[in-house]
Amino acid sequence: MTDLPDNYDQLSSIEKIEWEFPALKGGVGYRDTSEETIVYNCLAWALGISWTRYDPIPKCAGYYWFPGIPRKWDETTIRLVFEKHSYVIADNYDVEPGYEKVVFYSDANGKPQHFARQLQNGKWTSKLGDYNDIEHGALESLTGPLYGSPGIVLKRKYRDDRGNQQG
Amino acid sequence: MARIEYCDDETLKDWHPAYAGDYCAEPRRKDAWVEGSYYYQVTVNDCVVSLADQYFDPLLKDHREQQFQQLANRWKRETAFNGHLSKIVMHDDYQRIMAMGPDVIPFILRDLAKKPAHWFWALHNLVPDGQDPAEGLTTIEEARQAWLKWGRDNNYL
Numbered sequence: 001m002t003d004l005p006d007n008y009d010q011l012s013s014i015e016k017i018e019w020e021f022p023a024l025k026g027g028v029g030y031r032d033t034s035e036e037t038i039v040y041n042c043l044a045w046a047l048g049i050s051w052t053r054y055d056p057i058p059k060c061a062g063y064y065w066f067p068g069i070p071r072k073w074d075e076t077t078i079r080l081v082f083e084k085h086s087y088v089i090a091d092n093y094d095v096e097p098g099y100e101k102v103v104f105y106s107d108a109n110g111k112p113q114h115f116a117r118q119l120q121n122g123k124w125t126s127k128l129g130d131y132n133d134i135e136h137g138a139l140e141s142l143t144g145p146l147y148g149s150p151g152i153v154l155k156r157k158y159r160d161d162r163g164n165q166q167g
Numbered sequence: 168m169a170r171i172e173y174c175d176d177e178t179l180k181d182w183h184p185a186y187a188g189d190y191c192a193e194p195r196r197k198d199a200w201v202e203g204s205y206y207y208q209v210t211v212n213d214c215v216v217s218l219a220d221q222y223f224d225p226l227l228k229d230h231r232e233q234q235f236q237q238l239a240n241r242w243k244r245e246t247a248f249n250g251h252l253s254k255i256v257m258h259d260d261y262q263r264i265m266a267m268g269p270d271v272i273p274f275i276l277r278d279l280a281k282k283p284a285h286w287f288w289a290l291h292n293l294v295p296d297g298q299d300p301a302e303g304l305t306t307i308e309e310a311r312q313a314w315l316k317w318g319r320d321n322n323y324l
Contacts, residue, residue, distance in 0.1 A: 004244065008244065009240070009244065016247070020248060038283050038284065038285070038307055039283075039306065039307050039308065041250040041251070042250035043250060043251075051306060052305050052306050052307075053252070053307065055251060055252040055253075057252065057253045058252065058253060058256065058288055060252060060287050060288045060291065061287050061291070061299060061301030061302055061303065061304045061305075061310040061313070062287050062301060062304060062305070062306060062307045062309070062310030062311070063252055063287075063305070064305040073251055073253060113250075113251075114250060115250075127250065128248060129246075129247050129248035129249050129250055130247045130248075131247060131248070146248050146249075147248075
């Protein structure tokens with residue numbers, strides 16, 4: 001992390017988001033779609049869940065993990081989570097009518113750091129840590145030291161059974 | 168015995184408001200001695216000051232709470248964009264807070280009462296006898312309320 005500005009703690013969550021992800025500065029190419037909250041994390045949000053955090057380790061009250069799936073945070077294990085939710089590997093980030101896609105952001109070692117879910121309008125929705133979730137047009141706008149870069153993409157048939165906004 | 172090397176009132180008051188109380192009423196000339204069972208020697212600016220334990224304890228607690236708050240603020244600032252708990256609780260400052268031991272439980276609970284944060288792992292490991300009132304709960308708010316109730320029931324809050 002680069003040196004934070006002296007007034008960082010006084011910034012709003014949106015200002016902090018734009019500071020950490022300069023490609024979003026000035027509200028370019030994104031809009032915030034929730035208040036800041038720690039109730040759910042990016043993995044849960046990618047699976048359309050906003051009532052708990054999906055987190056395998058450490059085993060801890062307040063965080064949920066799936067019975068029968070190893071308590072690991074790596075690409076293989078998290079792919080397994082998505083496969084249990086009917087996702088299969090996809091070969092591009094383009095919008096496909098009738099499908100929803102999820103992209104893994106990973107660091108240089110291939111360890112997942114963030115997940116974004118594609119909306120039916122082709123844009124992406126991301127929960128940014130303990131801050132807001134946002135709808136962003138470009139995957140690359142979140143590329144950087146915090147989340148690494150977008151890598152594998154999975155897809156499943158779109159189902160509107162979660163009540164989540166779809167743009 | 169507590170011994171005060173000479174130090175002017177204003178320096179002491181500036182250093183800590185606790186000095187504005189009883190202890191400040193004592194003579195403060197070089198080699199003045201005050202009855203007490205223990206003393207601690209600290210350096211304040213250019214003054215060497217010795218404090219009886221009954222005066223030092225509140226200062227020590229205050230110092231630990233300030234230290235906790237500084238660590239907690241930096242931990243929150245540097246992990247707020249992380250979505251993965253192991254990265255959050257393995258942060259150096261979170262580990263430093265846990266290393267401070269059970270004395271920090273009231274500080275953590277007061278922080279948790281103000282706003283939800285990722286304190287459940289620390290509480291789980293700091294509370295004596297392996298008690299975890301939130302065990303098995305799967306949402307942040309449920310776990311938070313369980314810990315706050317535990318804190319009130321056990322006089323930590």
